Amino acid sequence: MSVARCQAEVNSREFAEWQAYRRIEPWGLERGDLNAAMVCAVVANVNAAKGKRYKPSDFMPRFDAPRRQSAEEMQRRLMGIIRMQEAARGKHS
Numbered sequence: 001m002s003v004a005r006c007q008a009e010v011n012s013r014e015f016a017e018w019q020a021y022r023r024i025e026p027w028g029l030e031r032g033d034l035n036a037a038m039v040c041a042v043v044a045n046v047n048a049a050k051g052k053r054y055k056p057s058d059f060m061p062r063f064d065a066p067r068r069q070s071a072e073e074m075q076r077r078l079m080g081i082i083r084m085q086e087a088a089r090g091k092h093s
Contacts, residue, residue, distance in 0.1 A: 047088045
């Protein structure tokens with residue numbers, strides 16, 4: 001639906017109600033990100049060092065982040081994931 005059509009068909013009160021509902025019950029891609037983040041948190045916590053706990057919010061994409069990751073930061077994070085997977089394979093072998 002276009003913005004103009006939405007403005008013509010939905011008053012500000014109804015729009016505010018939909019915004020409030022979406023904050024309580026996200027849908028679409030945001031819900032998918034949340035579901036994936038929950039799975040990531042479970043996997044990370046199963047393989048985490050003692051005392052380290054992850055939350056789903058640690059894995060939620062942040063599109064409003066003030067800066068982008070450098071290639072070096074991305075590589076460091078990827079290598080950390082690879083090390084975690086290798087450690088998990090060694091633990092379960």
